[in-house]
Amino acid sequence: MNKTDRSALLSRWIKPSSDTEKDQQDRAERMVREAFSAHPAFRSTDYRIYAKGSYRNNTNVRLDSDVDIVIELHECLYYDWAPNVTPSNPAPTPYTGSWTKEKWRGEVLAAITQKFGAADVDGTGNIAINVAAKSGSRPSIDIVPSFLYKQYSDTARSASLDRTGSCVWASDGKKIVNWPQQQADNGIAKNTATGGRYKYFVRALKNAENVLAAAGTIVEMPSYFMECLVYNVDDATLMSGRDLDQGFKAMLQALHQRLGNEADDRMLEPNEIKYLFHSTQKWTVAMGLELVISTWNYLGYGDDA
Template sequence: MTRSGLTLHEPNAFLLSWAESELRGALARSPLPGAFEIFAQGSRANNTYLATGSDIDLVLMRRAPFEGGWTDFRDDVLAALGEIWPVRMGRRCLNVDDPGSLFGEMVDVLVATEYLSSSGEQGVYFLDREGRPIVNFPKQHRRNGDEKDLRTGGRFKQVVRTAKRHRPPGTPSYLLECLLHNVPDHIYRAPSAYRDALAWLRRCHREDPAAFAALPCQNGINRLFGPGPDQWEPAEAARIIDVLHQI
């Protein structure tokens, strides 16, 4: 897939910037009401992707204040992009379905409205396919991951990529990254960082299950475990840790 000489083998940062620019240009043809912001999230933005063919994940966030809600904004985005490409709403993100389009099937766009926490943290709000509300903080997730990777000399994201490569089918990569973010920095500086990180999580679950169940997401705001559609069950996480530790 190419456009203006760009291929998927170009540096990742440039590819993300290009995708953001192209989406912005497409939306400019059918202006959306109110102000909005476009930024990258996911494994490419966090530099934990495994292959050049990994999806590009973008967030299209409507800035507050605005009239109407998330559903109105989603419908406006669908209408605007539908004038250019065949589009549909997936489980959570908007997908461009035309394989011959600029994006093909490699870009997912999370349509969201701005959410401000009680402490003033900026997050995103959206509904999944079942109509369940989700609030997340992708900018904080990315920032905290970058800072931890810097503190550990690049070992944190190296371990995340290794774990993602060997994870059981169906394991959410986002939640796996959040889980590993809770491992203390000094463990990642050890020669056997991958095995030591998983061993720390196993001990935490077995010796202090209440502390394990209270672990936060990488964004430092949401809880990793709970009943929400973007949360995990402690027992399921422990099972996956055991599988990964045996590799």
């Protein structure tokens, strides 16, 4: 592939969802909100609904436009203490209400099933409840029942020092803490600092992964992994080069170097709280290197004179 071909391909790859896809994504979110608003068990209940992931962060790509929605209970919360912080005594007042992990998920599933119909709802997933796509109407929807989460950073539990996140209890009993607001805020800041190239290159790398995985060149990888990888490239590199082709090439080179040095250089998720690589992740350093090298070869950067 020559520079002209690459430039044309990258110009397509950096584009977000089409207007039609965006309308369908927004319709899906509205329908989920309507489902919860109409559900009797949620009346007088303190909860929040918000989008997360690629849809919220505007890093989704054309023809790959699912929607992730969180319904987060705020009547109670889960919490942990930050590393090296001595827990306070007494501890926060225990919750004595009726909501349990199992009841919350069960009522979320009931609300979604009432709205979309049992045939289109799959509640067997370990984390999310999935609503099937309807061609021409809505994309696939993943609904995540969650709880408000706090990480206390001092013994007095000072609100100004707390980290607020979202806690998900998987069906297998595992607790998963996410930081969607931090991810969104940091992504917006990086995109502004790079003149839009951050999200351009996230979409381009996601498209590359889609092509390579479909061809069997690499294993399929979670789309969030590509967002994480590009986030770990410094702003100056993303801004380098006279055009997108040169900038994308520089990004791949920087990622290859960072991934090769990962043992000494800890990379972070866009929330800047969680490490990108650890034993519980769905990806590895080797997968990142495979993606970068395969993308480099597919685009023919090694053939440049």
